[in-house]
Amino acid sequence: MTAVIDVRVKRGATMSLAKGRRLMSAVAACITLAMAPAVPAAAAANDYWLDPDQGLGSGQRLVSADGQYVMSMQGDGNLVLYAPGNRAIWASGTGVAGSDLQMQGDGNLVIYTPPQPARRAVWASGTSGALRLELQTDGNFVLYTTSGHSARWSGATITDRNNIARVKYNGYVAMRGRGWADSQFPQCLEPLWNGESGWRWNAQNPSSAAYGVPQSNPGSKMASAGADWRENPATQISWGLSYIKATYGDPCNAFRLWSSRSPHWY
Numbered sequence: 311m312t313a314v315i316d317v318r319v320k321r322g323a324t325m326s327l328a329k330g331r332r333l334m335s336a337v338a339a340c341i342t343l344a345m346a347p348a349v350p351a352a353a354a355a356n357d358y359w360l361d362p363d364q365g366l367g368s369g370q371r372l373v374s375a376d377g378q379y380v381m382s383m384q385g386d387g388n389l390v391l392y393a394p395g396n397r398a399i400w401a402s403g404t405g406v407a408g409s410d411l412q413m414q415g416d417g418n419l420v421i422y423t424p425p426q427p428a429r430r431a432v433w434a435s436g437t438s439g440a441l442r443l444e445l446q447t448d449g450n451f452v453l454y455t456t457s458g459h460s461a462r463w464s465g466a467t468i469t470d471r472n473n474i475a476r477v478k479y480n481g482y483v484a485m486r487g488r489g490w491a492d493s494q495f496p497q498c499l500e501p502l503w504n505g506e507s508g509w510r511w512n513a514q515n516p517s518s519a520a521y522g523v524p525q526s527n528p529g530s531k532m533a534s535a536g537a538d539w540r541e542n543p544a545t546q547i548s549w550g551l552s553y554i555k556a557t558y559g560d561p562c563n564a565f566r567l568w569s570s571r572s573p574h575w576y
Contacts, residue, residue, distance in 0.1 A: 360413040466544035499561035511543040524550025
């Protein structure tokens, strides 16, 4: 967007310092507004997806294909995902009234505040590429590539923590969100946590304080990833991936060392 501002002073006219400052402030405000991201095109009512350059304005929502889950861009600025019974299962934690959600063309999912006094980003997925957002019938919301429909990021909602297949899928998407190759899941991360916990959120090591999907020892270390670390496998997965990245670099390095040790540990 180009801002065209006509500032002309008649020949021979003079301008006071105060008036000049007011004029420059007005010019700066116009430029700031012109450069800020525009409010996105709204999705159709009851859609379950956002294509690139679409979004949700204040008070708009997405609805899963089965009508069970609702993602609402609330008027108070909080993006909230509701399960049946109007039960909130995920929230952005933002709170600037009138904010909107934008599925940007560059692949980043972003919440922006209103244009006044200054439009700014307050939450983002941190993703890139040709992506679209889908609200799934399992209660998860996922960013998929527009070509090939490959998952690249998820909101990490797991509505059935005892469904190991769903927990593993969440782990796969979360792993891809860290930038690791698809092959690192079946070859490394999946067998690593199969051996550690069977991907069970409540797995407890009988001979130590290790707990959860990644077997954090002690389990309380996972509090750094969320207060719900005791019962939420998504929080446990997030902590586990951060631990792997900081300690081993990637899942395959972790699995290689885990496999070489007896008894196994990482």
